[in-house]
Amino acid sequence: MPSLRLMLIALVQGGGLYLCGRLAGQPLPDWQQALLAAAFTLLAFGPTAYYLCERTAAPRRLLGMLTAAALLIAALAGYSHWMKLTGLPPERIFGQDKMQSASIVLWVLALPLIQLRADGRALTDYPALFRASWRDAILVIDAAVFTGVFWAVLFLGAQLFDVIGLPVFRKLIEKPAFAWPATTVCFAYAVQLCRRHAVMVESIQRHALSVCKWLLPLTLLIAAGFVLALPFTGPHKLWATHYAATLLLWLLAVSVLFINAAYGDGSEPPGYPRWLATALRVCVLALPVLGGLAFTAMWLRIGQHGLTVERIWGVLVAVTGGVYALGYAVAALRRGGAWLSGIGRVNVTVALGLIVAVVLLTSPLLEQHRLAVNSQMARLIAGKVAADKFDYDALRFDMGRPGRDALARLAADATLANHAQINRHATVALAKTQRWGDNKTIDFDTLLASTKVYPAGATLPADFVDFARAHRDAFTSLACPFGNFDKCAVVVLDLKGDGQSEIFSATERGISTLYSHTASGWQKVGQLAAPYECQRNSTEMDFSKVSTATPLWQDVSIGNIRWVVIPSAPADCPDARKP
Numbered sequence: 001m002p003s004l005r006l007m008l009i010a011l012v013q014g015g016g017l018y019l020c021g022r023l024a025g026q027p028l029p030d031w032q033q034a035l036l037a038a039a040f041t042l043l044a045f046g047p048t049a050y051y052l053c054e055r056t057a058a059p060r061r062l063l064g065m066l067t068a069a070a071l072l073i074a075a076l077a078g079y080s081h082w083m084k085l086t087g088l089p090p091e092r093i094f095g096q097d098k099m100q101s102a103s104i105v106l107w108v109l110a111l112p113l114i115q116l117r118a119d120g121r122a123l124t125d126y127p128a129l130f131r132a133s134w135r136d137a138i139l140v141i142d143a144a145v146f147t148g149v150f151w152a153v154l155f156l157g158a159q160l161f162d163v164i165g166l167p168v169f170r171k172l173i174e175k176p177a178f179a180w181p182a183t184t185v186c187f188a189y190a191v192q193l194c195r196r197h198a199v200m201v202e203s204i205q206r207h208a209l210s211v212c213k214w215l216l217p218l219t220l221l222i223a224a225g226f227v228l229a230l231p232f233t234g235p236h237k238l239w240a241t242h243y244a245a246t247l248l249l250w251l252l253a254v255s256v257l258f259i260n261a262a263y264g265d266g267s268e269p270p271g272y273p274r275w276l277a278t279a280l281r282v283c284v285l286a287l288p289v290l291g292g293l294a295f296t297a298m299w300l301r302i303g304q305h306g307l308t309v310e311r312i313w314g315v316l317v318a319v320t321g322g323v324y325a326l327g328y329a330v331a332a333l334r335r336g337g338a339w340l341s342g343i344g345r346v347n348v349t350v351a352l353g354l355i356v357a358v359v360l361l362t363s364p365l366l367e368q369h370r371l372a373v374n375s376q377m378a379r380l381i382a383g384k385v386a387a388d389k390f391d392y393d394a395l396r397f398d399m400g401r402p403g404r405d406a407l408a409r410l411a412a413d414a415t416l417a418n419h420a421q422i423n424r425h426a427t428v429a430l431a432k433t434q435r436w437g438d439n440k441t442i443d444f445d446t447l448l449a450s451t452k453v454y455p456a457g458a459t460l461p462a463d464f465v466d467f468a469r470a471h472r473d474a475f476t477s478l479a480c481p482f483g484n485f486d487k488c489a490v491v492v493l494d495l496k497g498d499g500q501s502e503i504f505s506a507t508e509r510g511i512s513t514l515y516s517h518t519a520s521g522w523q524k525v526g527q528l529a530a531p532y533e534c535q536r537n538s539t540e541m542d543f544s545k546v547s548t549a550t551p552l553w554q555d556v557s558i559g560n561i562r563w564v565v566i567p568s569a570p571a572d573c574p575d576a577r578k579p
Helices: 004-024 030-053 059-084 097-118 126-163 168-174 176-195 198-233 236-240 244-263 274-284 287-305 309-333 343-361 368-381 392-397 400-412 419-431 444-450 462-470 472-479 532-537
Strands: 452-454 489-493 502-505 511-518 521-529 556-558 561-563
Touching: 004 030, 004 176, 030 059, 030 097, 030 126, 030 176, 059 097, 059 368, 059 400, 097 126, 097 343, 126 168, 126 176, 126 198, 126 343, 168 176, 176 198, 198 244, 198 274, 198 287, 236 287, 244 287, 244 309, 244 343, 274 309, 287 309, 309 343, 309 368, 368 392, 368 400, 392 400, 392 419, 400 419, 419 444, 444 462, 462 472, 462 511, 462 521, 472 489, 472 502, 472 511, 502 521
Parallel strands: 452 489
Antiparallel strands: 489 502, 502 511, 511 521, 556 561
């Protein structure tokens, strides 16, 4: 029979999560949203951790440690959510991937350590730590599968009742007031059920470890082959992918997982033939190279574009992978003793270091959004990125409260180089309530003042300004492609040679909308387009060098229809042969 105490805790957990979901859809002050995020994290993970390690031995010590961990992680989640708020509705506690991912990482790392201390064991007892970690993982997976099957059966029953005209069952299970408590109670029951079948859990663990162990030779062979081939191919193709670090870190992560499966708790040899065990020791030496390449790729990207929240977490992952790789390489070089003896100490050290790092990045000490903002602001102030190329929208929408505060400072700071341009861009970004599309909250005069006009010295005709003011949607579509209101720009140029200027978009898309003054006033008269091959071979369009050019081909008149040449080859590219 299931434990009545755990079922009641699960019912309370589900009810609390349901209430959090209801409140999350309401317009709440920032501090209340932060409290709600903390409550959601506490309810989602605290009771779940208790289900996984509930026992009769040392209950007070266990409860005390679980409570302290749950309160700390919930407080960090609430603070992270508060820092992430940009003042733009709706901002819900659900879907905050980084906040919830950080909470999951902390629990995954901390729970086995808590279980060891609750049982009075030292953190150096790696066999016990290994068994606790894998047991928790298998319990969660089994319980999740059980819960998924439970919901599949419920929906199957709902479909059957729908067939005979009784939709009440489907409407019941779709209600959040039923779904949340039913899910938590089912999950808690499944954990208890699996815990009472220890033989089944151990059997699944042995099978999973065996599968991973025999996939390790293939994984390390791929890693070693890649490292050996790289000197002959060069790293330039790897850097050209722009996701080299991700690929390398995934291979490193899989290798670390499989090595741990093969090593087990260190009490038994991995069961490989001697020649294969020796070969794997050699192949492990490729892992530091993978870690170094991943860190180099990440460092190059940061050097080019500065820190973002995503890159901060990417650096943490790269450093973690590098420490694993170096530690395992040292273990592989050590003579005598068990196969790769010493990786247990590496795993414990990395786990403790990761806990400290995640806590720092989600706490006021090294808050992730503030680090990213400081990096981007330093690049702008130092002139490493031009004022008109700086991503003001990233501060507004990706870097939370610190980004919003930084924009406010940029909008008011008159001491910066190019401060007038920076002030305009920052003011426009602050006024946005959505990242893409026309934003009606931006004052039109502010938008017009922030629009750059090419070539240098050109100005918008007065009658066109009147037209733009009366047709704001048309102007923003012309001057601000993709809704980038901090990068609005147009070109004013006489294309017909009649002394009357035409106006078109200063866009790098290769297609520009063209306006001209007609008998009916300013109207859209067509589009300018660059040959595809020229666009593909060109890195960037320089509108500071815009001018008219003599056509390479004359138009053809057939009856009363004018035909124009549309190049199918890069005939208009600067490096092409001219006809």
